[in-house]
Amino acid sequence: MPSKQALVRRPGPRLAEGLVTHIARRPVDPALALRQWEGYVQALRDHGWRTTEVAPADDCPDAVFVEDTMVMFRNVALLARPGADPRRPETAAAREAVEALGCSVNAIRPPGTLDGGDVLKIGDTVYVGRGGRTNAEGVRQLRAAFEPLGARVIAVPVSRVLHLKSAVTALPDGTVIGHPPLVDDPAAFPRFLAVPEEAGAHVVHLGGDALLMSAGAPDSAALFADLGYRPVPVDISEFEKLEGCVTCLSVRLRGLYA
Secondary structure (H helix, E strand, O other): OEOOEEEEOOOOOOHHHOOOOOOOOOOOOHHHHHHHHHHHHHHHHHOOOEEEEOOOOOOOOOOOOHHHHEEEEOOEEEEOEOOOHHHHHHHHHHHHHHHHOOOEEEEOOOOOOEOHHHEEEEOOEEEEEEOOOOOHHHHHHHHHHHHHHOOEEEEEEOOOOOOHHHHEEEOOOOOEEEOHHHOOOHHHOOOEEEOOOHHHHOEEEEEOOEEEEEOOOHHHHHHHHHOOOEEEEEOOHHHHOOOOOOOOOOEEEOOOEO
């Protein structure tokens, strides 16, 4: 059976200093953020996911957004090279964690840059956002790493949000969901469903009909429920102040088989 293994990394003491690019900075409550992170991790565990904590990177305010450190395809991890220089030290411990799980590891090399949050996988199709944090050389290296494994890599523009998955994610049936004002080109995706809230564009399939999503998108949750899914809302408001969402707080390793 496919694995339900996730890497997570607890928020560090400098979380409130995290980078913001497309939104105004707002105060972050570190104590509340830690409680919200614990609730997020518990939601994964409640749905059968085994979680592994990546070692802290306390000098890196954004380290909690562990998804940006790598991209998984099957059992291969492509270690990222973040587009923001201060985030590059985040990848060392993430590499150690994924190697300990038995994954093969490749890495983006200079002058390429790639953030994991810029990559959306739907089956064997891999969409990669070409924008502020991921450059053309990063896209080329991702294509070289994953196409021999059977991936079909499609580059799409990202200019209105931080990462591709800040704009769109996908339902279990492959339908891409997004809040239209933040999506550069909805026509880039064969099936696109507009959602009424920005926070409603981000879901993690927990298994079965369960969708992990932000508690800040009740109208989108109602839409998903009407489509036959079961929303699992979590409060991640402190991370949303730093352009975070439910996808970027974990790396899901679905391609490991036991």
